Amino acid sequence: xxxxxxxxxxxxxxxxxxxxxxxxxxxxxxxxxxxxTVGVYESAxxxxxxxxxVVMCLLAADDEDxxxxxxxxxxxxxxxxxxxxxxxxxxxxxxxxxxxILEAGEESAEPLDVHCMLVTNSHTDVWKCxxxxxxxxxxxxxxxxxxxxxxxxxxxx
Numbered sequence: 001x002x003x004x005x006x007x008x009x010x011x012x013x014x015x016x017x018x019x020x021x022x023x024x025x026x027x028x029x030x031x032x033x034x035x036x037t038v039g040v041y042e043s044a045x046x047x048x049x050x051x052x053x054v055v056m057c058l059l060a061a062d063d064e065d066x067x068x069x070x071x072x073x074x075x076x077x078x079x080x081x082x083x084x085x086x087x088x089x090x091x092x093x094x095x096x097x098x099x100x101i102l103e104a105g106e107e108s109a110e111p112l113d114v115h116c117m118l119v120t121n122s123h124t125d126v127w128k129c130x131x132x133x134x135x136x137x138x139x140x141x142x143x144x145x146x147x148x149x150x151x152x153x154x155x156x157x
Contacts, residue, residue: 018134019152020152020154020155022130022131022135022138023152023154024154025130026119026129026131027058027101027102028104029129029131030132031102035120035121036118036120037118038102038113038114038116038117039115040071042113043057043078043118044116046118050120051085053120053121054085054118055087055088055119055120055121056087056088056118056135056139057078057079057082057087057088057118057119058090058116058117058119059078059092059149060091060092060093060094060114061075061092062094065095065115074115075115079149088135088136088139088140089139089149090135090139090149090150090152091151092151092153092154093153095114097155098154099112099114100157102114119132
């Protein structure tokens with residue numbers, strides 16, 4: 001094992017922890033700013049109407065969702081659209097944690113469909129978020145390593 005291997009392993013662990021936290025911060029910030037669209041159908045509608053406002057797509061599924069053929073078809077179509085429009089995509093594991101994060105800032109009685117979420121920027125009021133920049137950089141680094149859709153696991157607390 002070389003020094004580079006040791007350093008690379010340590011940085012990867014720290015980066016994954018950092019990206020996990022950055023995603024949580026991004027979700028909370030986007031929800032507070034009104035820049036988060038939640039739901040497969042709601043997301044598809046937004047991408048059809050205003051794809052230029054979408055800056056990131058988050059697709060969430062756990063192992064039990066892998067057998068849902070309809071959901072997988074939606075994911076495939078959404079990913080293709082995002083790739084065509086240069087929208088960063090992240091696959092998430094940890095749907096329960098995701099629901100906890102979003103329900104903390106939401107006062108709705110009906111359950112949220114967290115399988116697909118879009119982070120948007122309006123054309124007139126661009127909000128700056130360090131977490132968005134960090135997750136965007138992570139997506140770019142992943143593409144440079146030929147991992148087109150990075151997978152991040154949200155840790156339960």
